[in-house]
Amino acid sequence: MASSSALSRLSNLHNHLRPLDSNNQIEGLVKFSPEVYQALSSGRAVVALESTIISHGMPYPQNLETAKQVEEIVRKNGAVPATIAILDGVPCVGLVFYFSVSFGGCARDLALSACLCSFQVAGRRNGATTVSATMFFASTVGIPVFVTGGIGGVHRHGEETMDVSSDLTELGKTPVAVVSAGVKSILDIPKTLEYLETQGVCVVGYKTDEFPAFFTDTSGCKAPCRLDTPEECARLIDATTKLKLGNGVLIAVPIPKEQSASGSKIESAIQKALKEAREKNIIGSAETPFLLARVNELTGGASLASNIALVKNNALVGSKIAVALARLREHSSKAGMN
Numbered sequence: 174m175a176s177s178s179a180l181s182r183l184s185n186l187h188n189h190l191r192p193l194d195s196n197n198q199i200e201g202l203v204k205f206s207p208e209v210y211q212a213l214s215s216g217r218a219v220v221a222l223e224s225t226i227i228s229h230g231m232p233y234p235q236n237l238e239t240a241k242q243v244e245e246i247v248r249k250n251g252a253v254p255a256t257i258a259i260l261d262g263v264p265c266v267g268l269v270f271y272f273s274v275s276f277g278g279c280a281r282d283l284a285l286s287a288c289l290c291s292f293q294v295a296g297r298r299n300g301a302t303t304v305s306a307t308m309f310f311a312s313t314v315g316i317p318v319f320v321t322g323g324i325g326g327v328h329r330h331g332e333e334t335m336d337v338s339s340d341l342t343e344l345g346k347t348p349v350a351v352v353s354a355g356v357k358s359i360l361d362i363p364k365t366l367e368y369l370e371t372q373g374v375c376v377v378g379y380k381t382d383e384f385p386a387f388f389t390d391t392s393g394c395k396a397p398c399r400l401d402t403p404e405e406c407a408r409l410i411d412a413t414t415k416l417k418l419g420n421g422v423l424i425a426v427p428i429p430k431e432q433s434a435s436g437s438k439i440e441s442a443i444q445k446a447l448k449e450a451r452e453k454n455i456i457g458s459a460e461t462p463f464l465l466a467r468v469n470e471l472t473g474g475a476s477l478a479s480n481i482a483l484v485k486n487n488a489l490v491g492s493k494i495a496v497a498l499a500r501l502r503e504h505s506s507k508a509g510m511n
């Protein structure tokens with residue numbers, strides 16, 4: 174449970190954040206760290222980051238350490254990090270330190286997909302945002318690039334259970350580019366790609382022809398498109414905006430080669446964990462956290478090390494894309510093209 178100091182930090186957090194001055198009702202509900210507010214106001218590159226990776230995706234204390242290191246990587250590469258979470262019912266954009274203190278040590282049962290956000294806001298509760306909720310808020314406040322580890326997808330046997338992550342439907346209706354290491358093989362990767370196609374989402378392999386499977390750089394599935402530089406990705410995002418397609422882009426970045434080596438060991442642990450989940454009848458929102466924790470145990474921590482490495486690599490690539498996009502838009506507006 175939360176320590177009282179963590180809780181008091183949490184409730185004081187609002188004093189450090191400022192609301193966006195806006196007539197837009199949704200934007201008026203959101204609060205920003207001064208750093209993110211300034212960056213957005215001046216057209217600087219900003220990278221959105223989710224908080225479920227802190228609350229659920231990794232154990233303490235690696236979750237906290239990784240969150241801080243990811244923010245550092247984003248800053249070193251010229252962008253401003255914007256971790257998103259709901260605190261006391263207020264969607265907040267920025268300030269990973271406070272979030273991580275609060276979510277790293279408590280509130281681990283609150284991962285919010287977009288559909289649950291209004292419930293938390295109305296009830297003035299706390300919640301870490303998943304990919305879908307982070308996309309929603311990033312889009313609302315004008316952050317076009319969002320970095321995460323992996324997205325949710327169609328679960329195995331999803332055709333019977335209807336267990337399909339709302340990350341996929343959000344990608345179908347929210348214009349944000351999500352930089353991830355693809356989809357874990359705990360999910361059904363071919364069906365996930367099929368579903369994304371149905372949703373009209375442009376899926377890009379970054380420097381690869383193959384869609385990556387999170388812990389490994391291969392999945393046996395072809396990536397629908399391939400791009401090789403941050404500038405190309407920025408042009409794609411810009412074109413999606415100009416065409417007013419209204420949906421997201423998924424940029425799938427393979428895990429770095431060095432870490433991909435332990436992929437086969439991790440894959441067999443995934444198969445064992447999946448079997449255990451079925452035997453114990455662990456389903457729905459309990460399934461992913463169970464599988465992640467069990468795979469980490471079975472691999473003696475190798476999966477966590479890989480997870481951390483790929484998130485950092487995604488932060489590096491995503492920041493470069495955000496910077497390239499900010500430059501492109503600056504040039505366009507100077508040239509009077511917007």
Ligand SMILES: O=c1[nH]cc([C@@H]2O[C@H](COP(=O)(O)O)[C@@H](O)[C@H]2O)c(=O)[nH]1
Nearest residue numbers: 225226230303304305323324325338339
């Ligand atoms: O490797 C990971 N995949 C997915 C998640 C989290 O799980 C969510 C998907 O959950 P669900 O399948 O319940 O929609 C993602 O949005 C993300 O927040 C994670 O932490 N780590």
